Amino acid sequence: MFLQNLSSSLEYLNLSFNNFEGAMPTQGIFQNASAFSILGNNKLCGGIYELQLPKMPDHQAKALRKHQISLGLEGSNWRNCIKHYASSSSLDFLSRVMRRTKSGTDETQKTSLYDHYERVSFLDLHRATDGFSPANSIGTGHFGSVFKAIIREGTEPVVVKVLNMIDHKASKSFMAECEALRNVRHRNLMKILTACSTVDFQGNDFKALIFKFMPNGSLEKWLHPPSNILLDEDMVAHVGDFGLAKFLQGKNSNSSSTNNTSSFSPRGTIGYIPPEYGVGVKPSTQGDMHSYGVLLLEMFTGKRPTDEEFEDGLYLHQFCKIALHKGVMKIIDPRVLEHEEEEEEANDGHRDILVNNSEIQRSTRHEGGKTEECITSIIKVGVECSMPSPISERMEIKVAMKELLAAKKLYESAR
Numbered sequence: 001m002f003l004q005n006l007s008s009s010l011e012y013l014n015l016s017f018n019n020f021e022g023a024m025p026t027q028g029i030f031q032n033a034s035a036f037s038i039l040g041n042n043k044l045c046g047g048i049y050e051l052q053l054p055k056m057p058d059h060q061a062k063a064l065r066k067h068q069i070s071l072g073l074e075g076s077n078w079r080n081c082i083k084h085y086a087s088s089s090s091l092d093f094l095s096r097v098m099r100r101t102k103s104g105t106d107e108t109q110k111t112s113l114y115d116h117y118e119r120v121s122f123l124d125l126h127r128a129t130d131g132f133s134p135a136n137s138i139g140t141g142h143f144g145s146v147f148k149a150i151i152r153e154g155t156e157p158v159v160v161k162v163l164n165m166i167d168h169k170a171s172k173s174f175m176a177e178c179e180a181l182r183n184v185r186h187r188n189l190m191k192i193l194t195a196c197s198t199v200d201f202q203g204n205d206f207k208a209l210i211f212k213f214m215p216n217g218s219l220e221k222w223l224h225p226p227s228n229i230l231l232d233e234d235m236v237a238h239v240g241d242f243g244l245a246k247f248l249q250g251k252n253s254n255s256s257s258t259n260n261t262s263s264f265s266p267r268g269t270i271g272y273i274p275p276e277y278g279v280g281v282k283p284s285t286q287g288d289m290h291s292y293g294v295l296l297l298e299m300f301t302g303k304r305p306t307d308e309e310f311e312d313g314l315y316l317h318q319f320c321k322i323a324l325h326k327g328v329m330k331i332i333d334p335r336v337l338e339h340e341e342e343e344e345e346a347n348d349g350h351r352d353i354l355v356n357n358s359e360i361q362r363s364t365r366h367e368g369g370k371t372e373e374c375i376t377s378i379i380k381v382g383v384e385c386s387m388p389s390p391i392s393e394r395m396e397i398k399v400a401m402k403e404l405l406a407a408k409k410l411y412e413s414a415r
Contacts (some may be wrong), residue, residue, distance in 0.1 A: 012119060016040050017203050023047070023056050034119045039201055122198050122206050123158055124151055132162065148213060157213040158193055165205045174207045190214075271305035275388050286391040292400070293317070295384025300378060302333030317386045320379050328379045329372055337371070370414035377407040 013029055017040035024047025029035045033050035046056035128149035129136045138146040144164040150157050163174055174197070191212040200206045215233050231237060274290035277283070294305050296319050303309070305316045323331045381403045384395040395403075 001010045008087070010221075012036065013387075014198060016199055020044055024051065024053060032119075034121050037121050037123070037198060039123065039199070041205065120151060120194055120196050120210065122196060122200055125149065125162075125196060125208060125210075128158075129160060131251075147208075151210075155360055159209050159211040159213050161211065162206070162208045165207065174209070274391070276391060285397075286394050287393045288398070289385045289397060290387070290391075292397070293387075293394070296382035297379065297386065300333060300336055300375065300382070301331050302335065303331075317383060317388065321383045324376065324380060324383065328376050332375055336375075370410055374407045374411040374414070377403060381407075 013036040020041040021043035022045070024030060024038070024044050026046075026048055031048060033048060038051070045054045047053050115336060126132065128151045129147045129362045132145070132147060136147045136149060138148055138159065140146070144162050147160045147162065149160045150158055174195075182206060193210045194214060195210065196206065196208045198206050212232075259405055269414070272291040272294050274287040281287075294316060297316050298304060301316070301320065303316060303319070307316075310316060310319065320328075320331065381395060381400050384393075385400055387394050
């Protein structure tokens with residue numbers, strides 16, 4: 001009876017692996033299977049239908065009706081069972097992270113944060129991913145694994161990012177990502193649906209973030225750029241994965257920053273981090289512009305900033321800067337011009353592109369025209385945005401947008 005009454009004031013209750021036995025209550029928090037966890041208590045019975053526990057013996061059912069018997073304890077004290085409930089509650093944690101720090105924030109605002117995120121348990125995620133089956137895996141990395149899941153029947157699929165808790169930095173990453181999601185509101189950031197911080201069937205720490213599923217995959221699938229830029233059903237870009245670069249560095253033994261012994265670590269994605277971050281400069285708008293410039297160059301050249309061909313001091317920015325003087329059409333990814341060429345061929349009424357020397361044909365076919373002028377303008381923006389130093393000379397975003405819009409109008413006028 002005690003736990004049943006106590007449960008009315010709880011947001012989430014973790015009773016896992018406590019050797020409980022007896023009949024499960026059905027009132028208070030125990031009416032919602034996602035609001036509590038009873039993993040590892042194999043002698044329980046009864047409870048709500050969703051728990052799929054054994055049927056309550058007749059003698060216990062009669063006793064329950066008379067005395068409203070609740071959970072029995074074997075070898076555990078109830079204080080030990082519930083002392084971790086706050087730390088084990090993903091929504092309790094997430095709400096703490098997302099609380100306003102301004103003075104004067106009333107209690108109503110804080111409480112409403114609980115209602116903003118649906119509660120999910122480890123059992124929910126385990127079922128939704130078919131036991132975290134490889135068949136539902138979208139990708140893996142040193143940071144953990146990503147799965148596609150349907151948590152509730154009839155609902156849209158979601159993405160479940162499960163952190164690798166073997167890495168001692170994973171817990172900090174979980175907190176950092178929630179902190180970032182608390183502080184940043186933008187239509188082009190992946191939308192977090194909820195989080196789960198609890199224990200698995202073996203009693204190990206389990207942390208996962210649940211995001212909206214992006215049906216069109218990553219930008220990497222379409223053009224080449226990083227896989228943490230995802231595309232929704234309308235092909236609108238969304239950025240995901242906050243602060244995972246340090247985990248990838250740990251996995252990549254060739255990374256120059258793997259053996260970094262300084263007290264700080266670069267913040268950002270490998271290949272896009274501006275040089276000044278490597279010497280401890282705080283993240284800035286100028287740093288964002290460097291990353292934006294690298295992404296722009298990558299989209300139009302089809303070359304990653306970490307490609308093996310960039311060695312002996314050569315890197316993507318320098319590679320494109322040289323091309324501005326020697327001819328940008330020679331470095332453009334052929335796929336950028338494929339659609340335009342198909343339209344031209346359809347208008348000409350023939351398809352006679354030779355397979356051999358196709359890149360040479362593409363580079364010479366558009367040289368000297370408005371297409372080359374347009375591409376040159378875009379590459380110039382990418383080069384000026386990604387300038388290594390001085391950072392004060394990097395192009396500002398409002399100037400970059402003005403130049404890109406002008407290039408777009410030029411391209412449209414040429415068609």
